[in-house]
Amino acid sequence: MNTVEQMRLFMEPASIAIVGVTREAGKDTWNILGNLLNYGFQGKMYPVNPAAEEILGIKTYPSLKAIPDKPDLVVIATPRLTAVDLVKECVDKGIKAIIVVAQGFADSDGEGKKMQSDLVRIAADGGARVIGPNTFGVSNAFRNLCTAFPPFKLERTPIGLICQTGLFFVGLSRFHYGKICDLGNSCDVDVTDALQYFENDPDIKVINVHSEGIQQGKKFLKVAKQVARKKPVIALKTARSEYAAMAAQSHSGSLTGKDEVYGAMFKQHGIIRVDDIEELEEVSLAFLRLPPMQGQNLAIMSWAGSTGVMAVDACQKYGLKVPKLSSSAQNRIRKLSLPDWAPVSNPLDIFACVGLRGFQPQNLKKDIQTMLETLLAEDGSQGVLVVIPDFLKAFSSELWDLSANVRQAADTFKDKPIAFAIPGAQGELYTKMDKIDKIVTYPSCERAIRALAKLHEYTEFLNRPD
Amino acid sequence: MNTVEQMRLFMEPASIAIVGVTREAGKDTWNILGNLLNYGFQGKMYPVNPAAEEILGIKTYPSLKAIPDKPDLVVIATPRLTAVDLVKECVDKGIKAIIVVAQGFADSDGEGKKMQSDLVRIAADGGARVIGPNTFGVSNAFRNLCTAFPPFKLERTPIGLICQTGLFFVGLSRFHYGKICDLGNSCDVDVTDALQYFENDPDIKVINVHSEGIQQGKKFLKVAKQVARKKPVIALKTARSEYAAMAAQSHSGSLTGKDEVYGAMFKQHGIIRVDDIEELEEVSLAFLRLPPMQGQNLAIMSWAGSTGVMAVDACQKYGLKVPKLSSSAQNRIRKLSLPDWAPVSNPLDIFACVGLRGFQPQNLKKDIQTMLETLLAEDGSQGVLVVIPDFLKAFSSELWDLSANVRQAADTFKDKPIAFAIPGAQGELYTKMDKIDKIVTYPSCERAIRALAKLHEYTEFLNRPD
Numbered sequence: 001m002n003t004v005e006q007m008r009l010f011m012e013p014a015s016i017a018i019v020g021v022t023r024e025a026g027k028d029t030w031n032i033l034g035n036l037l038n039y040g041f042q043g044k045m046y047p048v049n050p051a052a053e054e055i056l057g058i059k060t061y062p063s064l065k066a067i068p069d070k071p072d073l074v075v076i077a078t079p080r081l082t083a084v085d086l087v088k089e090c091v092d093k094g095i096k097a098i099i100v101v102a103q104g105f106a107d108s109d110g111e112g113k114k115m116q117s118d119l120v121r122i123a124a125d126g127g128a129r130v131i132g133p134n135t136f137g138v139s140n141a142f143r144n145l146c147t148a149f150p151p152f153k154l155e156r157t158p159i160g161l162i163c164q165t166g167l168f169f170v171g172l173s174r175f176h177y178g179k180i181c182d183l184g185n186s187c188d189v190d191v192t193d194a195l196q197y198f199e200n201d202p203d204i205k206v207i208n209v210h211s212e213g214i215q216q217g218k219k220f221l222k223v224a225k226q227v228a229r230k231k232p233v234i235a236l237k238t239a240r241s242e243y244a245a246m247a248a249q250s251h252s253g254s255l256t257g258k259d260e261v262y263g264a265m266f267k268q269h270g271i272i273r274v275d276d277i278e279e280l281e282e283v284s285l286a287f288l289r290l291p292p293m294q295g296q297n298l299a300i301m302s303w304a305g306s307t308g309v310m311a312v313d314a315c316q317k318y319g320l321k322v323p324k325l326s327s328s329a330q331n332r333i334r335k336l337s338l339p340d341w342a343p344v345s346n347p348l349d350i351f352a353c354v355g356l357r358g359f360q361p362q363n364l365k366k367d368i369q370t371m372l373e374t375l376l377a378e379d380g381s382q383g384v385l386v387v388i389p390d391f392l393k394a395f396s397s398e399l400w401d402l403s404a405n406v407r408q409a410a411d412t413f414k415d416k417p418i419a420f421a422i423p424g425a426q427g428e429l430y431t432k433m434d435k436i437d438k439i440v441t442y443p444s445c446e447r448a449i450r451a452l453a454k455l456h457e458y459t460e461f462l463n464r465p466d
Numbered sequence: 467m468n469t470v471e472q473m474r475l476f477m478e479p480a481s482i483a484i485v486g487v488t489r490e491a492g493k494d495t496w497n498i499l500g501n502l503l504n505y506g507f508q509g510k511m512y513p514v515n516p517a518a519e520e521i522l523g524i525k526t527y528p529s530l531k532a533i534p535d536k537p538d539l540v541v542i543a544t545p546r547l548t549a550v551d552l553v554k555e556c557v558d559k560g561i562k563a564i565i566v567v568a569q570g571f572a573d574s575d576g577e578g579k580k581m582q583s584d585l586v587r588i589a590a591d592g593g594a595r596v597i598g599p600n601t602f603g604v605s606n607a608f609r610n611l612c613t614a615f616p617p618f619k620l621e622r623t624p625i626g627l628i629c630q631t632g633l634f635f636v637g638l639s640r641f642h643y644g645k646i647c648d649l650g651n652s653c654d655v656d657v658t659d660a661l662q663y664f665e666n667d668p669d670i671k672v673i674n675v676h677s678e679g680i681q682q683g684k685k686f687l688k689v690a691k692q693v694a695r696k697k698p699v700i701a702l703k704t705a706r707s708e709y710a711a712m713a714a715q716s717h718s719g720s721l722t723g724k725d726e727v728y729g730a731m732f733k734q735h736g737i738i739r740v741d742d743i744e745e746l747e748e749v750s751l752a753f754l755r756l757p758p759m760q761g762q763n764l765a766i767m768s769w770a771g772s773t774g775v776m777a778v779d780a781c782q783k784y785g786l787k788v789p790k791l792s793s794s795a796q797n798r799i800r801k802l803s804l805p806d807w808a809p810v811s812n813p814l815d816i817f818a819c820v821g822l823r824g825f826q827p828q829n830l831k832k833d834i835q836t837m838l839e840t841l842l843a844e845d846g847s848q849g850v851l852v853v854i855p856d857f858l859k860a861f862s863s864e865l866w867d868l869s870a871n872v873r874q875a876a877d878t879f880k881d882k883p884i885a886f887a888i889p890g891a892q893g894e895l896y897t898k899m900d901k902i903d904k905i906v907t908y909p910s911c912e913r914a915i916r917a918l919a920k921l922h923e924y925t926e927f928l929n930r931p932d
Contacts, residue, residue, distance in 0.1 A: 027862045080807075103818055107771065108807040150860035165772030166817075170855045171891040173909065212775055238775045241782040276776065276912045277889050305573065306631030309678055309704045310742065316707040341546075341574040351569070351632075389636045394616035396493045423743050425637040443639065446742045 007197035009097035013072035015044035020078035030149035080104035091126025100132035135184025160204035228270035270461035290417035292459035295382035299375035300347035302387040308347030318453035369405035376413035410438040473663035475563035479538035481510035486544035496615035546570035557592025566598035601650030626670035694736035736927035752917040756883035758925035761848035765841035766813035768853040774813030784919035835871035842879035
């Protein structure tokens with residue numbers, strides 16, 4: 001069985017045995033079987049509990065041995081002291097995929113460390129692979145599957161995650177992961193195995209990695225680079241400082257290395273590194289929705305001069321450039337309802353075209369669309385940022401709902417990324433713009449430009465000969 | 467008239483004349499008079515429009531001269547070419563406070579630059595002060611006053627803002643400014659004048675400054691330091707790069723200086739510098755709600771080990787320290803419902819006390835409160851961060867609503883700042899925690915720690931002998 005076939009037993013099992021299913025059901029009972037039933041999991045389920053013959057209408061077995069089948073996956077959801085024996089039982093039964101949920105292994109005391117190495121050895125001898133310990137296990141919304149004991153929302157987002165924490169099962173602020181492989185202590189199945197699973201997975205377009213320390217670095221980098229040629233791999237590598245690395249070791253037993261080394265190696269192998277969860281989310285959205293950014297030059301239009309300045313500051317910070325506007329673009333914009341004294345440059349301050357008296361509401365949206373298309377048509381820029389505050393409360397929706405115009409511009413210029421930034425209060429305009437799936441809308445210039453810069457970094461990697 | 471008395475004419479006028487009031491009223495008409503009536507402004511209003519005898523039921527005058535009174539403040543809301551003559555009329559009438567709204571002065575062409583210097587000279591000769599041009603003017607929720615032409619929400623938040631952009635009138639994501647002085651091109655009234663107004667303003671507890679370039683730097687630094695001794699001054703200085711400085715000059719005519727010089731001078735004079743609007747907002751909330759942070763040591767408790775690690779990374783980034791937990795604290799925490807193998811350290815991973823089987827829901831909230839109070843009682847730490855995901859969807863509210871416990875802990879330890887971080891999806895728990903006005907809740911560890919680090923920076927300034 002190759003790694004991908006093996007990983008499919010975890011991520012797409014046709015049958016699951018769950019050891020340690022409680023007879024209690026409902027809120028706060030952490031009943032994994034109950035969760036699977038609620039998600040609508042279509043595979044076979046074999047709860048194991050010596051004190052019950054049936055739980056939630058599903059026939060229950062006193063032991064793994066008693067199950068008249070060889071389930072693809074066994075989830076061991078009992079306290080740590082039982083885990084080694086249960087892994088042995090799995091191996092005896094010929095099970096090839098085991099998730100060990102409990103904490104208290106390499107993440108704790110000497111006894112825990114010993115139990116972890118014991119169970120790894122027993123599994124390896126028996127030809128089984130282990131995810132965990134110290135994990136919620138896996139989640140696959142495309143199969144209505146999640147092995148975490150709290151109930152979480154499943155959403156078929158084409159973003160897959162490999163992580164070392166249950167935190168991500170709760171979802172991010174703008175999406176839930178379509179698939180999660182929570183490695184926990186990563187005692188056996190590691191980030192490289194999981195990457196290989198996602199490499200050719202048609203459900204997943206963007207891969208996220210959260211890791212505190214990566215085992216078998218060389219193998220990882222080789223595989224990651226190969227995967228990155230096919231789809232973006234975005235990595236949040238934490239435990240950056242020595243002290244954080246110690247903390248990481250105490251909760252997940254990970255090995256960690258010098259932070260700068262990670263940074264340099266990631267970049268060289270096409271792995272996009274991000275600094276925190278919000279950036280992970282925002283950069284992922286850019287990759288999911290936007291076309292590649294084929295150069296570092298950004299054309300900016302901004303409702304206010306001040307936010308144009310902030311955008312230029314952010315370009316400097318994140319390594320994008322703000323080129324001069326071509327004279328043909330200047331001429332085209334000059335023909336719109338701008339006063340003749342208004343400066344026309346990059347960043348383009350559009351307030352003068354809408355501000356003060358003499359402004360023509362009926363032309364507003366069309367003029368903004370023309371400006372946007374003019375910037376998109378610029379040969380010297382490879383992406384466009386539009387900065388606009390959420391003025392829908394102050395103005396009427398008919399006047400400021402730019403959705404149709406922006407959709408039209410995005411359809412015409414499919415090959416250039418468009419990002420919107422809505423700094424300050426976010427309301428109706430933000431919601432409307434966020435619904436346009438060909439662009440990405442961010443709550444600040446800085447976040448938009450940070451994401452575009454990563455898009456550009458990845459495009460450069462793809463364009464680089466191997 | 468001293469600066470503060472002068473500034474009160476702008477910020478707390480008993481009477482306002484508005485030149486350029488349209489007869490149209492309602493949505494999108496940008497009728498400043500209409501806005502003032504809607505806000506419930508209690509002062510006298512004198513609309514000026516030669517084509518109307520009455521607008522919105524308010525007697526209207528054909529010219530400034532015709533007004534049978536000397537208003538405290540005149541708002542000139544007509545196109546740029548009329549401004550110089552109108553300033554002259556103001557001066558002739560003995561007006562001392564003038565807001566010039568229009569764009570097209572130092573922010574535009576040669577003619578605009580000349581008009582700006584003309585009106586500055588005329589005002590100075592007549593003993594009048596000018597805010598603008600290129601401004602929404604002022605906003606004072608405590609007086610139901612806002613001179614911006616779009617209608618904005620007013621909210622009596624004790625945070626005052628001095629800025630160079632109308633953007634902030636739309637509000638930030640977590641509050642609206644209680645008072646705003648939008649300096650626009652800052653041709654006369656400058657950030658130093660506005661700071662002096664806020665210095666002893668009882669309505670305002672925290673001062674925000676958005677500036678692209680500061681005139682009369684020495685005077686500013688002297689005044690800012692004096693003000694900073696009384697209340698925090700948080701500055702977003704943009705136009706950091708040379709190119710951004712050029713862009714700033716083109717839209718507001720500001721002079722700008724070397725960015726590093728600003729950074730060093732700000733720090734030395736107790737001005738808290740922030741990098742973007744979100745940080746401005748988040749740091750302001752910390753200052754508004756939290757007690758001083760008397761040292762750089764932070765005690766951290768985290769629902770997951772992974773977020774504890776992220777918090778430690780962020781402490782390293784922002785200059786806070788994560789000290790070891792005292793043995794008395796360790797002992798106190800050991801007595802709670804933790805398994806005996808669970809590591810007890812800083813950051814404190816609380817998942818083991820709630821996770822997996824054997825967990826006692828009835829003790830959960832009390833145990834978390836005890837842990838929080840134990841960390842608050844640590845002599846070696848001067849603040850506490852709690853990292854917790856928004857699990858209220860996965861668990862029942864009764865189990866996870868920590869509000870009462872956190873309030874109690876915050877009441878007992880009034881002298882130490884407490885911040886919450888809720889990474890990932892934010893829902894009911896975030897909303898509940900955000901309502902506790904003695905703490906601040908942030909959507910990530912990084913943002914929480916960034917704000918606490920600024921709180922500590924300011925506390926150090928206050929503790930430093932002058």
